[in-house]
Amino acid sequence: MINWGAILAEHGATVWKTVYRLLDHNDDAQDCYQETFLAAFRFGRKQTIGDWTSLLVSLATRKALDRLRQRYRTARRSIPIEAVLDLPCEADDPLQQARARELMERVREGMAELPEKQAEVFWLSCLEGLSHQQIAEQMQIPPGEVRVLLHRARARLGTMLNLDRLQERETQ
Numbered sequence: 513m514i515n516w517g518a519i520l521a522e523h524g525a526t527v528w529k530t531v532y533r534l535l536d537h538n539d540d541a542q543d544c545y546q547e548t549f550l551a552a553f554r555f556g557r558k559q560t561i562g563d564w565t566s567l568l569v570s571l572a573t574r575k576a577l578d579r580l581r582q583r584y585r586t587a588r589r590s591i592p593i594e595a596v597l598d599l600p601c602e603a604d605d606p607l608q609q610a611r612a613r614e615l616m617e618r619v620r621e622g623m624a625e626l627p628e629k630q631a632e633v634f635w636l637s638c639l640e641g642l643s644h645q646q647i648a649e650q651m652q653i654p655p656g657e658v659r660v661l662l663h664r665a666r667a668r669l670g671t672m673l674n675l676d677r678l679q680e681r682e683t684q
Contacts, residue, residue, distance in 0.1 A: 514556050520549065523564055527572045534576040534635060536616070540583065544575040551575070566650040569640070570632075577623065577631050584624040615673075622672040626665055633658055634665035 524545075531544040548571045552561075561567055623631045632651065636642045637658075644662075648655040 514561075516549075516553070519552075519564055523568050526565065527568050530569055530572040530640065531576045533639060534573065534620070535579060535583075536620075537583075540579050541576075544572065544579050547575045548572040563649075566646075569636070570650050573632050573635055573640075574628070577628065577635070580620055581624045584621055618673055619669065622669045623665075625672065626668060629653075630661050630665035630668070633661040634669070637662050638666075 527548050528541065528545055531548065532538075532541040535541045535544065548568060551571050552564075552568055555561065555567065555571075623634065626634065629651070633647055636647045636650065637644070642650070644655045644658045647658045651658070
């Protein structure tokens with residue numbers, strides 16, 4: 513019998529950090545947090561789990577990427593409130609915080625356009641700080657494939673971000 517209280521206590525913060533860092537939206541993060549543990553529950557009923565951390569981080573990343581893709585598909589059909597309101601900034605350097613938020617939003621939008629495996633490898637490597645070996649074990653793929661996926665993700669994101677910069681310069 514799986515002790516879900518202990519698993520939640522031990523891994524809940526890690527799952528929350530993973531979904532929230534990727535989504536940067538409380539309601540979406542809460543939904544993904546619940547979906548992650550529900551998926552783990554279903555998975556745990558079918559087979560024995562050896563490494564809960566890897567499973568939960570992988571599920572959380574996938575759920576958050578799905579939510580991120582859904583957000584950008586929906587956003588293309590509506591105007592975000594941030595575009596209408598000028599919200600105050602709480603950082604010491606408001607310009608720096610605005611640039612960082614803008615860059616992270618562009619990275620998130622770019623990740624939503626990447627194939628699923630590329631986006632997951634990029635997130636786990638660049639933002640969660642996992643090694644190639646850890647990612648390979650977590651995703652159950654060879655380390656060489658992790659390196660290829662990461663290279664492709666970085667190249668595509670770099671192209672997307674540079675194209676955005678060129679378009680911004682042309683409009684100025």
